[in-house]
Amino acid sequence: MFELNDEQQAMVEMVRDFATENIAPHADRWDQEHHFPVDVLAQAGELGMGAIYADEQFGGSGLSRSDAVLIFEELARACPTIAAYISIHNMVAWMIDSFGDDAQRERWIPGMATMSELGSYCLTEPGAGSDAAALTTRAVRDGGEYVLNGTKQFISGAGAAAYYLVMARTADTGSRGISAIVVPAGTGGLSFGALEKKMGWNAQPTRQVIFSDVRVPVGNRLGEEGDGFGIAMKGLNGGRLNIGACSLGGGQTALEKSAAHLKERHAFGGALINQQSLLFELADMETKLVTARTLLWRAAAALDDGADDALKLCAMAKRVATDAGYETANAAIQLHGGYGYLSEYGLEKIARDLRVHQILEGSNEIMRLIIGRMIAEN
Amino acid sequence: MSVASGGPLKVLVLVKHVPDAQFDRHLAGADHSIDRSESILSELDEYAIESALQLIEARGGAKAGHTVTALTMGPERAAAAVKKALQMGATDGVHVCDPALAGSDAAATSLALATAINHLGGFDVVLAGMASTDGETSIVPAQLAERLGLPQLTMASALELGDDGVLTGRRDSDTTSTTLQATLPAVVSVTDQGEEPRYPNFKGIMGAKKKKTVTLALSDLGLDAAHVGVAGSWTHVEDAQARPPRTAGTVITDEGDAGVQLVDFLADKKLL
Numbered sequence: 001m002f003e004l005n006d007e008q009q010a011m012v013e014m015v016r017d018f019a020t021e022n023i024a025p026h027a028d029r030w031d032q033e034h035h036f037p038v039d040v041l042a043q044a045g046e047l048g049m050g051a052i053y054a055d056e057q058f059g060g061s062g063l064s065r066s067d068a069v070l071i072f073e074e075l076a077r078a079c080p081t082i083a084a085y086i087s088i089h090n091m092v093a094w095m096i097d098s099f100g101d102d103a104q105r106e107r108w109i110p111g112m113a114t115m116s117e118l119g120s121y122c123l124t125e126p127g128a129g130s131d132a133a134a135l136t137t138r139a140v141r142d143g144g145e146y147v148l149n150g151t152k153q154f155i156s157g158a159g160a161a162a163y164y165l166v167m168a169r170t171a172d173t174g175s176r177g178i179s180a181i182v183v184p185a186g187t188g189g190l191s192f193g194a195l196e197k198k199m200g201w202n203a204q205p206t207r208q209v210i211f212s213d214v215r216v217p218v219g220n221r222l223g224e225e226g227d228g229f230g231i232a233m234k235g236l237n238g239g240r241l242n243i244g245a246c247s248l249g250g251g252q253t254a255l256e257k258s259a260a261h262l263k264e265r266h267a268f269g270g271a272l273i274n275q276q277s278l279l280f281e282l283a284d285m286e287t288k289l290v291t292a293r294t295l296l297w298r299a300a301a302a303l304d305d306g307a308d309d310a311l312k313l314c315a316m317a318k319r320v321a322t323d324a325g326y327e328t329a330n331a332a333i334q335l336h337g338g339y340g341y342l343s344e345y346g347l348e349k350i351a352r353d354l355r356v357h358q359i360l361e362g363s364n365e366i367m368r369l370i371i372g373r374m375i376a377e378n
Numbered sequence: 379m380s381v382a383s384g385g386p387l388k389v390l391v392l393v394k395h396v397p398d399a400q401f402d403r404h405l406a407g408a409d410h411s412i413d414r415s416e417s418i419l420s421e422l423d424e425y426a427i428e429s430a431l432q433l434i435e436a437r438g439g440a441k442a443g444h445t446v447t448a449l450t451m452g453p454e455r456a457a458a459a460v461k462k463a464l465q466m467g468a469t470d471g472v473h474v475c476d477p478a479l480a481g482s483d484a485a486a487t488s489l490a491l492a493t494a495i496n497h498l499g500g501f502d503v504v505l506a507g508m509a510s511t512d513g514e515t516s517i518v519p520a521q522l523a524e525r526l527g528l529p530q531l532t533m534a535s536a537l538e539l540g541d542d543g544v545l546t547g548r549r550d551s552d553t554t555s556t557t558l559q560a561t562l563p564a565v566v567s568v569t570d571q572g573e574e575p576r577y578p579n580f581k582g583i584m585g586a587k588k589k590k591t592v593t594l595a596l597s598d599l600g601l602d603a604a605h606v607g608v609a610g611s612w613t614h615v616e617d618a619q620a621r622p623p624r625t626a627g628t629v630i631t632d633e634g635d636a637g638v639q640l641v642d643f644l645a646d647k648k649l650l
Contacts, residue, residue: 010465010583018577048580061580 002297008070011063015071018047019078027079030203031349034195036160037082037203038118044086045115049075052090053238054097058105059113065238065300069245073293076249080325080353083249085204087242088156092119092165095235096182099222108163108182117162121239122152122209123232129153130366132167133175133229137211139168144218146170146181148189148211154360158207159192161185166211167228178228182220189214200352236361237303237311240318243361244296247325248289250350254332255285257347261336281335285328292317292324312374319367322357329354386443387539389430390501392491392519393448393463395456396420396512403512409481409608410618412512417455419462422507424575429537429568430505431467431576436539445469447501451479451490457591464586465578471591472498478596481608484513488521490606493599495526503545504565508533516567523565530565531558535572 004012022040030037044050052068054060063071068090075083093112096119097105111117128135137150148168155164164183171177183190193208222231259282262273272278299313307313329351333340340347358364395417397403404413427448434444448463450456451474460471474494482490495504504526509516516532523530534547545564549556550571560566578586596603604610630639644650 007583007587010462010578010586011580014465014577014579014583046579047577052580056581062584063580 002294004070008067011067012070012074014047015049015074016077018044019075023075023082024078027082027203028343028346028349030079031081031200031353032202032343034202034205036085036157036205038160040082041086041089041115041118044075045113048113049086050089050115051093051097051109051113054090054094054109054113058097058109060093060097060109061113065241065303066297068238069241069296069300072242072245073249073252076246077253078249079203080246080250080350080357081201081203083246084201084243084353084357085156086115087239087246088121089115089119090242091235091239092121092163094238095165095180095231096163096222098234099180099227099231104182104219104222111162118157118160120155120157120161120164120209121232121235122155122164122166124153124155126151126153126208130363132232133178135167135169135178137166137168139166139170139179139181141170141218142215145215146218146221148181148183148214148216150211151193152209152211154196154206155209156201156204156206158209159195159205164190164209165222166209167232170225170228173226175229176226178232179225180222180228180231181216182222183211183214183216184220187214187216199355200349201356237314239361240314240367241296241300241303243357244292244318244321244325247322247354247357248293248296249325250354251285251289251325251328254329254347254350255282255289257345258282258285258332258335261339278335281331285331288324289328292321296321312371315362315367315370318361319364319371322354322364326351326354326358386445387434387437387503388501389433389444389446389503389505390495390498391423391426391430391446391448391463391468392504392506393423393427393450393459394420394507394510394512395450395452395459396510399511405618405620410615411481414455417458419459420507420511422509422511422570423459423463424466424507425568425570425572426505426507427463427466427468428573428575429566430503432573433503433537433539440467440469447472447498449474449491449494449498451475451482451487451494453477453480457593460591461586462578464589464591465582466576467578467582468589470589473591473593474599475593476596476603478603478607481611482606483611483613484515484517485521485612486606486610488518488525489610490596490599490601491518492522492525493601494594495522497594497599500563502543502562503539504528504563506565506567508567508569519565519567526563526565528563528565529560530567531560532567533569534558534566535569537566537568537572 048061051060052063056062072083096108125135139146139148162185166181166183167178170179189212191210196206265272296317299317302310302313332347339345398416398418406413430446446468447470448460448468449472450459457473506519531547533549536548538546543562546559630636
């Protein structure tokens, strides 16, 4: 469990080479210019990163969750924002591949696997965040079609994606009245809000997705009516691992930059690395990241094995890894002194990008709620 | 051979496991050999693999029965170079591995490679990088062509194979660009001016496990140990020393005449 096999080593090496050459050199500019690099995403797709843990039958890479967390950590070392969008896209691809029928999979997976067609996950609403089961976007059956009305909030990839996987209410029965419906871009009545101005994650668009009498065939629904909430939550299990891995990647880069800076920077008659108080800080950063990585790998193995405690472990790993990543990035700013506050050194971007990982894919408070309830129920 | 008569195209790519060029390299031991602890597939060979894959893909790829065989010669750990080639898309591998091959110079290496190629039944195209990033002799492909009695297209890029079995390539120099042709079978070395080598995708990485690699010892090739390795080499390294570190350049302190001093310095060096 703690040693990478030969194939995993080769994957990590490939993703590192790809990200070092094609993502890292541009990450700061994309952040500053709010550029969403769909061409680079398509390159990642050609390498198999569009449907990493989807079945090979329709173009997925057929890898495990344990492989996926390694891949996302490597991508995030170059840019957490790009890595995190690829995670969201993978979440959608996996949900379609796992809960769609063969006709749906054949229609949507090939394009998503190569990332020539991008996906957006549409769960959150302006009035329904952590309490997702309270969502009000409605899909009303009209003959062979659903008519969707409502608004989704904080949607990554909105406006650029080809497919919107929408959790919509088909009955007034709480979480059991939600269905998962695929809405293709270009469908009449589908529109988008303004680009949100954000603290970080600037290299991917975040917008509202607005449905005004949007009509799609009933055949665009994944699974049965009422399955939507379960599908959305299962998608999030993997999403939580991936976003945790994205935080570790960002944190790892921040740690490595800090160690290099402390060796180079001289003050008070010697290199800063010789100051024990700073060395202790590095040790804490490394320990936090390794602790989180260890738990994340365990949670990924649990999800691969379909273990009973997978949900709990994924929640724990998401919370621990996203906290560890942000705290490491924030500590790295402090270790760099004034330079850490300058954009040029790349650390403030990592901290800005990682901050939102503690909020999304289920906030870290919701993770604690999931864990706490499981204790209470036993 | 096969391709001209409409059969599948058989390409062989020579790959070498070399010390990673991004790190400092060190010579060690009495035989002045290079420290090989951090080794990878030679980056220049990746261009040969890319060219080979494009040659077969232009004709329908492995699905149409065309093959790209990756061959390395080296100790056990050199198998990693073949593996990387298989991950990139080569269809099968060959590892020529024998302790007696250690210390082979270019001539001995080309003898072992030519013997292995004949043993394997020959190929339509034998591709190599323009040089290894360790020995950097650049001579092995030419020696190999001589030993096999085949035409050679060295230092080529932009390879194209016509239906008539004629291989065309471009050779660029500082001032000229020459188009060269050879009939198959041929030995070709490619530069790094061609298309960037692909990354191995996840499917390639997972699929490489199932691909076959044959290991051949000298006895399999019927090759006498006296003709290869240190014993069979025509050249020997007598001595090797690290270059002295560069000394600091001339520092001109500006006391009002720095410009003049600078011009004098450049004129002295005949740079002006």
